[in-house]
Amino acid sequence: MNPSVAAAAAVALAAALPWVAGDAAVNWGLLVLLQVTVAQSWNLLGGYGGQVNLGHAAFFGIGALVTRGLWVQGTPVVGALVAGSAAAAVAGLVVGLPSLRLRGPYFAIGTLAMAEILRIVVGTTLPEVSALPSDLITGYRLVPRYYLALALAVLSTAVVWRVSCSRFGMGLVAIREDEWVAETVGVDTYRHKLAALLLSAALAGAAGGAFGYYHLSFYPQFVFSPVWTFDAVLMVFLGGIGTVWGPPVGATFFVLLREALALRLTELHVLVFGAVFVVVVLTLPGGLVDVARVLRAMRVRRPQPA
Amino acid sequence: MSKRFGGVQAVRELDLEVGEGEIFGLLGPNGSGKTTVFNLVAGVLAPDAGEIRFGGVLLNGLPPHRRAALGVARTFQLVRSLGRLSVADNVAVARLYGATPARSVDAARQEASQLLALVGLAGKAHLPAASLNLAERRRLEVARALATRPRLLLLDEPLAGLNADEVQAEVGLFRRLREEGLTLVLVEHNVPAVRSLCDRVAFLHAGEKVAEGSPEQVLSHPRVVEVYLGGAAG
Structure with a gap:
């Protein structure tokens, strides 16, 4: 099937979900859509630009806390979300300006350090659980939050698609393949990496903002947990790194399988999950979006019966 | 110096x-x-x-x-290519940057195929660059350098x-x-x-x-x- 037809069908299906399914399914759908944005934002910088961000959780967490704080104080949610997204982008600038000048592991180390420092600082300065005030709980509706998550998933995928067929995207991919060659043919590698990081951080911050708007109560430290980073990495690799459709496929597979396994196997699901991840990466280096191509290749190779 | x-x-x-x-x-x-x-x-x-x-x-x-x-354009003594990109895109990306960049990705891809014909790689345009042999990769480097309009x-x-x-x-x-x-x-x-x-x-x-x-x-x-x-x- 044509990818754009498949995408339109998937969006239509997702948009129809609240009309045909109950709250539990809508809740699962929301988690999937939220993770599409988280994975897609990591993919933009990591999959296209080749820059390994090990502190993606920091952008998610900043977006979540800023958005939730402003919204609880009375800012309209869209304004609060934009502010949360912008705050995450500023954090991206702070970590990227020094570390992206250097080639090698400095960016990975810098982002990891930033996220862990933020997690610890938030954990000590905001130790109390963040619960919504009673007036906001009274007016709480799940469906608008679901549509917000859907809008962000579509937006982040559209951004990655747009980048993937642009000059900027070609420059990013050249950096991923060989930074010296990219620089030699005229790509301003520093600016390209920085721009991709800002976009990536803003999208992750928006996803965090949607989480802060959605969740009834959580410890502020939780949104800075490294789990947000490593889930993103897993989903991107499972679905197909450096592709437009890999992260949505990976996020759907990852969240639904994890929830289904967690219901039946509780803690044991982590083991099963690790095995699934290893099998997918070994047999499908291009991720799940590569399945169709690999199957076609196998059918061609299989000898015809005499 | x-x-x-x-x-x-x-x-x-x-x-x-x-x-x-x-x-x-x-x-x-x-x-x-x-x-x-x-x-x-x-x-x-x-x-x-x-x-x-x-x-x-x-x-x-x-x-x-x-x-x-x-x-100013250069080639490398130890050939370097953008391995997972197609041969055509190796040249197209250089056409999008450099001294006088192409106006669009499509235009860059079109001009890239002309440059590949010039160096005798037209038939390999859609292969990943990593699949070329040494002589072909050297020619790809020249095409990529030329694509920056040096x-x-x-x-x-x-x-x-x-x-x-x-x-x-x-x-x-x-x-x-x-x-x-x-x-x-x-x-x-x-x-x-x-x-x-x-x-x-x-x-x-x-x-x-x-x-x-x-x-x-x-x-x-x-x-x-x-x-x-x-x-x-x-």
Whole structure:
């Protein structure tokens, strides 16, 4: 099937979900859509630009806390979300300006350090659980939050698609393949990496903002947990790194399988999950979006019966 | 210009001038500083002393991508390609940047296919660059460098590892490029090719210029003969 037809069908299906399914399914759908944005934002910088961000959780967490704080104080949610997204982008600038000048592991180390420092600082300065005030709980509706998550998933995928067929995207991919060659043919590698990081951080911050708007109560430290980073990495690799459709496929597979396994196997699901991840990466280096191509290749190779 | 790496003086007070439209050869034994000169001109390394000028513009302190925008392009001695990209996209991305970028990705891809035809890679455009053999990758490097629309093309051992027919094809291509107004500087060990191709050559030894002039003059210079052959004889 044509990818754009498949995408339109998937969006239509997702948009129809609240009309045909109950709250539990809508809740699962929301988690999937939220993770599409988280994975897609990591993919933009990591999959296209080749820059390994090990502190993606920091952008998610900043977006979540800023958005939730402003919204609880009375800012309209869209304004609060934009502010949360912008705050995450500023954090991206702070970590990227020094570390992206250097080639090698400095960016990975810098982002990891930033996220862990933020997690610890938030954990000590905001130790109390963040619960919504009673007036906001009274007016709480799940469906608008679901549509917000859907809008962000579509937006982040559209951004990655747009980048993937642009000059900027070609420059990013050249950096991923060989930074010296990219620089030699005229790509301003520093600016390209920085721009991709800002976009990536803003999208992750928006996803965090949607989480802060959605969740009834959580410890502020939780949104800075490294789990947000490593889930993103897993989903991107499972679905197909450096592709437009890999992260949505990976996020759907990852969240639904994890929830289904967690219901039946509780803690044991982590083991099963690790095995699934290893099998997918070994047999499908291009991720799940590569399945169709690999199957076609196998059918061609299989000898015809005499 | 000069460049020192730790205790090694890679290039010592070297003074070179290449005229527009010239084919200039840099000769010298391994380790004599030829590639270092390229890296200094392309902006990969910064000189410890001296000036690098390109058409009157001082290049010192400009990063490589700014020099590419001014019209300096290079190939690498150890070929480097954007391995998972198609051969066509290796060239298209260079067409989107460099001195006079294409207006759109589509236009860049179209012009890339013309450049691939020029270097004889049209039939491989859709393969990943990693699947090419050495001779093909060298030609891809030339196409990629040309895609930046340079005025100066630095070729680092463009003939190394090629067979006689391939060398002939490359030499013909370089002559055609010069006729189109390009200036070429090449580092090359293939003496017959240098003799037939270059207008002028300079011979480097231990980072210093030993001789400069026509290929005939330089290759018969006593110090050059001594360095190239004398080491074995003495």
